[in-house]
Amino acid sequence: MLRHLIARLTLLIAFTASIVGGAASIAAASDMATDWIDEDFTSLRLISAQTQTTSSDTLRLGLEFELQPDWKIYWRSAGDAGFPPQLDWAGSTNIDSAEILWPAPHRFSIFGLDTFGYKNQIILPIDVKLNDPAQPVSVQLNVDYLVCSDICIPAAADFTLDIPAGAAIDGKPASVASSHAHQIEKFVSRVPLTGEGLPIKVSSLTTSIQNDQPTLHLGISGLTNAGVAIDDILIESDQRLGFGIPKPADQHAVSDADIKYFNLAVFGLEDGKDVADLPVTITVIAGPLSVEQKLVVGAGGEGPIAASGTTPSAGMDLWLIGLFALLGGLILNVMPCVLPVLSIKVMSVIGARDQDIGQVRVGFLASAAGIVTSFWLIAAVLVGIKFAGGSIGWGIQFQQPLFLTVMTIILALFALNMWGLFEINGPDQLGNAANDAITRHESRGRHISSNFLTGMFATLLATPCSAPFLGTAVGFALAGSVFDIFWIFTLLGIGLALPYLAIAVQPRVAHILPKPGRWMNVVKFILGLALVGTAIWLLGILSVQIGLGGAIAVALGLILGGLGIWLRKRVSSLRPRFAVTAVAVLGFLVALFAPGFSRPPATMATAPKAGTLQWQAFAPETISTLVADGKTVLVDVTAEWCVTCQVNKKLVLETAGVMDALQDADIILMQADWTRPDQKIADYLASYDRYGIPFNAVYGPSAPDGILLSELLSADAVLRALGDASGKSNLASSAN
Incomplete structure (x- = not known):
């Protein structure tokens, strides 16, 4: 009965992950927000990123729309039809002015008309200028907006939201981030970048007549280095003009192949007029990246602007960065970050002592494949987050309470298995033999899936930190294209897997170890303690994210589950075994669900301890x-x-x-x-x-x-x- 416990628990973890996340979201979204105003076509509300005012004279709010399928609202420049949401702050107190930060929109084309706006879910971030940051704010907001599908319907909504004046705790400013701050910032990240040093930019802007059609010619640089491709180019001007869909143009003879050229037809221009010297605002949208520039159209351009200087060979750079990735992955094996998975690695070698040469080779090749596959999964997740407009980084899975909780439960089960409190010896097709890597039964019936899953699990725990060469390689990958990310992460995985590959090449190395005996029981006990220590370390991180109470609840659940497994080992009657098995399952479920009902701490402790540096x-x-x-x-x-x-x-x-x-x-x-x-x-x-x-x-x-x-x-x-x-x-x- 218990031999299927882990398989079922793993399925339950995967099935309930989204439920836990949803419960946490519901619990956290109850502050600093108005009630939803529901219409047949949309629901909307006003939310605040702050629970109180601060010393800053700017307050960030968000106007959130949940649109029904096929319905949309409009961007600041609606296009050939429509109008954007209009905000009226009359009746508000302590508000001087307000500015909407417009995320990059979508283009909607129908019957030859182009409009720009948003569908599904959108939060319009709003920066509110305060008269006096030390005083509370009372928001009285009227919103007039147009929502369209097959028909267009004008609608209005009124909101009232009070934000108290900032308070201090022990003489220090209190935390002001509300539970909505992250969601608002997610859409702030989609607002086009402005200013100097843009990653992509319009490097030339001229006009000409092509086939009796006034046309804008744009040269956009930086696309190759940024690893993005143009999705859309939006033009705004003070004149009542229309601009067509951007079409790629011939590159001509250019000295900088990184500049890509596009043509946009100009509509609505009076006879005898042109757009030379016309001030325009250009928004370039390229995947998750968008930029905004205010430029003046040049007259009669001769072609693209030549770039000064030369750049190194992109191919040479790619291979050099690839070498850095390989070295970084190899060095990661000796970094402090891999200490938590040392037990798994040691048992992988010890368990190979009594296997024949072929089994050793296949087992370590499977572990290496698991490591590389784990890096591919990490790369795929990062690509998805990048295209969704979120922030990406190395080791960011350790910022997620659900990941930490699941890893802590798995470590606890590994430790209990290491101490011989339970064993899993299911058939191959169950794919649940990962724990064979840390049991004495490795020498017979070892499954390739065991080695593969062990390699994957070890990788997830070994990637919270950077290493020499690794930071450069990861930085190049995450700032580049999808190909760059998968290429670099593949080499990182190969680098981390090199010790496994080395033993696969020379499997006789595993036979140098002494034969199994009582010494293995001592080693397993020590390595089990190391796994428990790793679980405690993860609980410490979890306490920062969900609060000390939540982390204690997870720990108590693990203790209850471990106690149930220990008792089951010592009873033989069917009914008591069923009861303690239920206790074990209950304990692990408590550990799994506890973070979903925990409230994150309002502040993160940054004050140093006595005798340390004053940060x-x-x-x-x-x-x-x-x-x-x-x-x-x-x-x-x-x-x-x-x-x-x-x-x-x-x-x-x-x-x-x-x-x-x-x-x-x-x-x-x-x-x-x-x-x-x-x-x-x-x-x-x-x-x-x-x-x-x-x-x-x-x-x-x-x-x-x-x-x-x-x-x-x-x-x-x-x-x-x-x-x-x-x-x-x-x-x-x-x-x-």
């Missing part, structure tokens, strides 16, 4: 001002789940020599905690083409753009960077 809250927007004032800024992006981050902290940053240097009055320590998802941190990392942690950078008067440090810190490297950034070349020697 300031992460505020990247202040770095340039601090540097201009002559300060040197050390930025540390860390997380509770990042083992390498904790090693860097204990063995480098908090050592005597480095701490003495960091306590200089002109050095500012700024720490970003990425234990939970944070869009500001994700954007900061992405600005350096980095998507994983550890990440450390030093800014100063002599290095205003920052000096990036290696993933594995050393005291000399930190002190040298501080000296170079501050202009005090003797800083390292004086600290030593």
Whole structure:
């Protein structure tokens, strides 16, 4: 009966994952939102990203629409028909002005008419300027909007939302992020980028007459480096003009093949007029990336603008980055992050001692295949998140409570199995033989699926941190195309699997170990303790995300489940065995569902413990001002789940020599905690083409753009960077 327990529990975990997530969402969405106003074609409400005002004079709200299938609302420039939502703030108090941040829209074409807008679900972020940030805000909002399908219906809605004035706890500002903040920021990330340093941009804009049709010619650069392709180009102007669908144009003779050219027909132009010198706003949409530029149409352009300078061969870069990925995956085997899976690796080798050469080779090849497959799954998930407009990064699965909970349950089961409290010996077709990798029955009836699943599981636990070369490779991949992501992640998987592949090439290595005996029981007991320690570590991370109470509930559920399995081992009668089996199942279900009923802590502790470094809250927007004032800024992006981050902290940053240097009055320590998802941190990392942690950078008067440090810190490297950034070349020697 129990031999099928894990298989059934695994199916139950997969079946209930979405239910847990839904319960958590419902529980968290009850604050700072108006009631839904329901119509036949849509439901809408007003939500706030903040639970109270802060010292900032800007308050972020969101106007959320849930549209019925085939219905849409309009963008700020509706196109050939329609009009966008109109907001009236009359009656509101402490509001000076408000601005809608418009996410990139979709084009809808029907009967030769083009309109632009949104379907399904959309949140329009709104930045509200306050008269006095220290006072409460009373929102009285009237929304007039047009919603269309086969017919168009004008509609209106009124909302009232009160946001209290900011309060302080123990003299410190209280957390203000509401349960809706993440959803609003998700749509903020879809708002087209503006300003300088855009990843893609319109590099040329001219006009001509083609076949008696006024036409705009656009050259767009940066597409290859960004790994995106043009989906749409939207043109807005003050004149009553229409612009056609962008069509790729001939490349002509150009010196920069990265510039792609498009033609857009111009409609509605009066006879004898042209669009030369016309100010326009251009929105370029390319997959999850969109940019917005205000330009003036050039007259009679001769063709594309030639790029200055040369760039390295893209093919050479790709192979070099591929080598970095291979080395990074290999080095990951000896990083602190893999310590939690050391037990699994050790038992894989020990279990191969009594197998013949063919079995050893096939088993380790299967483990390597599981590692590579796991990297493919991670890559596929990241691609999906990227196309959905979300933030992506290396190890972000450790930011998800459900992932942590499931991994903790699996680790607990592995430990119980390691200690011989239960065994799983089901038939091959069940595919549940993964635990054979850590039982004494490996020597007979070992399943290839066991090795494969063990490799997959080990990979998931071994990827919360970065490593030398790995950060560069992952940054290149996540900023690139789908091909780049899968190419780099495949090489990362091969690099991590190289030790397994090496044993597969020389399987006789496994026979060097002594024959099985009592020593294996001692080893299994120690490795089981290591797995329990890993589970406790994951519970510590979980407590940061769902609160201490939720983590304790998960732990109690695991203890109850373990106690039930232990009791079952000691009873032989059918009825008591059934009862303790039910207790075990109940305990693991409690552990699984507990996070769904837990409320995340309102704040994340960033204050240092006594005797450690005094870190300031992460505020990247202040770095340039601090540097201009002559300060040197050390930025540390860390997380509770990042083992390498904790090693860097204990063995480098908090050592005597480095701490003495960091306590200089002109050095500012700024720490970003990425234990939970944070869009500001994700954007900061992405600005350096980095998507994983550890990440450390030093800014100063002599290095205003920052000096990036290696993933594995050393005291000399930190002190040298501080000296170079501050202009005090003797800083390292004086600290030593």
